[in-house]
């Protein structure tokens with residue numbers, strides 16, 4: 001079998017799908033995208049296709065190494081997201097050719113279900129209580145929200161109190177009936193992270209995510225040393241070679257590689273195994289579309305240290321399209337008691353509505369995240 005064509009579809013709300021065709025009529029789908037830089041990743045995918053056209057899609061490991069090492073420069077969000085989506089599509093092809101789901105090719109199920117969690121509250125945590133009530137009614141009991149709004153390197157007690165009061169309301173309303181992670185979203189620097197974490201401890205969030213930016217990862221062990229709250233990070237790390245440093249340094253209780261940013265299934269299965277060696281939990285990052293989620297689920301179902309799975313149903317970013325809009329087999333993503341079951345169709349297990357994808361890709365806006373500034377005009381982390 002030979003790879004014959006790569007076609008990319010930038011789609012609402014902010015996703016990109018990739019279709020890889022072969023000379024034997026088997027096609028594979030993947031989701032190569034960095035939110036807000038879809039066109040850059042699209043260019044990278046088509047640059048990498050020079051290494052792929054005419055090649056045997058079954059040689060995933062070799063093609064991955066060629067894409068990663070063949071161009072001298074490597075790593076980072078654009079190239080690793082391009083590789084990720086291509087890798088997902090190659091696994092989709094392999095599963096379809098062999099008639100089995102990807103998790104079967106990776107050694108079979110290690111669990112029967114995986115817990116899902118859902119975002120509430122939007123860019124600035126608001127209507128969180130109402131959001132949790134709505135999502136509880138459809139089976140969720142685990143949530144994530146932004147832990148704070150803009151936060152200066154040194155900021156006020158008022159800002160800290162605003163963050164804490166949102167969390168206090170959640171515990172006051174729901175007690176220990178629900179769990180929630182707080183995503184600092186890289187908005188906070190170490191001095192304020194120390195204060196926020198200390199003030200938030202009494203409300204027992206499930207984890208604190210990106211308490212500081214990945215480029216400040218040396219603070220993760222220092223922050224972990226001051227708190228019993230689990231610290232999570234990983235959505236802005238892109239390969240084993242980045243994750244090895246944070247695992248070695250310690251401090252992270254949960255790794256959150258993104259299956260569409262960190263080199264795909266081939267790379268994230270290895271990252272999951274590295275995390276298990278350090279007794280660190282895995283919770284793949286996934287605010288994206290159905291192919292990215294499917295790729296996460298295949299890793300969740302073979303990684304014993306997977307603990308819960310982010311998914312984007314109802315997420316504040318999904319304006320103009322929802323998680324399953326482009327999926328024919330929507331029923332395979334049904335949650336039961338807030339849990340996903342394994343996807344059982346061959347490959348990734350996602351039947352894409354191709355005519356709809358082709359049509360909607362004609363009018364895809366070029367999504368950008370908002371650019372935030374502090375009152376004094378300096379750029380704030382969003």
Ligand SMILES: O=C(O)[C@H](O)[C@@H](O)[C@@H](O)[C@H](O)CO
Pocket residue numbers: 035036183185235285286287310317369
């Ligand atoms: O945890 C999450 O889902 C992420 O922090 C998410 O909010 C961002 O990755 C966003 O998608 C960037 O555009």
Ligand SMILES: [Mg+2]
Pocket residue numbers: 183185209210235
């Ligand atoms: Mg996050």
